[in-house]
Amino acid sequence: MKKHDQKGTFSDRESAERFARLSERVFAPVNTAIARQIVAECGITRGTAIEIGSGPAHLAIEVARITDLRVIALDISVPMRSIAARTIHDAGLYDQITPLSGDAAAIPLSDASTDLVFSKGSAFFWPDPAGAFREIRRVLGPGGQAWIGGGFGSAEILERVREQMDRIDTAWIEGVHERLSDRTAERFRADLDRAGIEDYTILREPWHLWIRFSRGEG
Numbered sequence: 001m002k003k004h005d006q007k008g009t010f011s012d013r014e015s016a017e018r019f020a021r022l023s024e025r026v027f028a029p030v031n032t033a034i035a036r037q038i039v040a041e042c043g044i045t046r047g048t049a050i051e052i053g054s055g056p057a058h059l060a061i062e063v064a065r066i067t068d069l070r071v072i073a074l075d076i077s078v079p080m081r082s083i084a085a086r087t088i089h090d091a092g093l094y095d096q097i098t099p100l101s102g103d104a105a106a107i108p109l110s111d112a113s114t115d116l117v118f119s120k121g122s123a124f125f126w127p128d129p130a131g132a133f134r135e136i137r138r139v140l141g142p143g144g145q146a147w148i149g150g151g152f153g154s155a156e157i158l159e160r161v162r163e164q165m166d167r168i169d170t171a172w173i174e175g176v177h178e179r180l181s182d183r184t185a186e187r188f189r190a191d192l193d194r195a196g197i198e199d200y201t202i203l204r205e206p207w208h209l210w211i212r213f214s215r216g217e218g
Contacts, residue, residue: 033153053122151208
């Protein structure tokens, strides 16, 4: 079960380790499916990518495995950064993925320095989504793309995950439905408007809610 404090972070080692184990044991098929979806839809396989709210970096690892991207795994939690470093090392991808501590609303990267920004699950807990969207646009280079939100890859994967999560927390699925709802999509629309981002697409199904936008060529 993903346990957050009021800022949406894993502020202690115990909760970070607990989520890392859950991510590895239960959500592995989700990360594999979403990595393939991001790469197929965005078509970016070279350059620099950043995952915001990377947690233990399982999604970053899956993206790195199927591309030549150099990936930065950014998370605000200091304990999670050390867990991500361990996970990346165990995967043999320490030359391709760099763990980094930082805030979505103050990304510690220079302007136009990334080709792809992606984030799964953390955007629903950002205290300043509009600020984060502005920062994402700032760090995207010409032609760069953002893929932000959450999901499970397919209805079938969601059902398999739900069967396992029901044994841990029967109320978990209620949170999923709320995060992937039309109401949440409308809230993101308002945040994007506040960020001054006009050209975007929201993709919503019962098993996912994604926001896509690009920096453009200029």
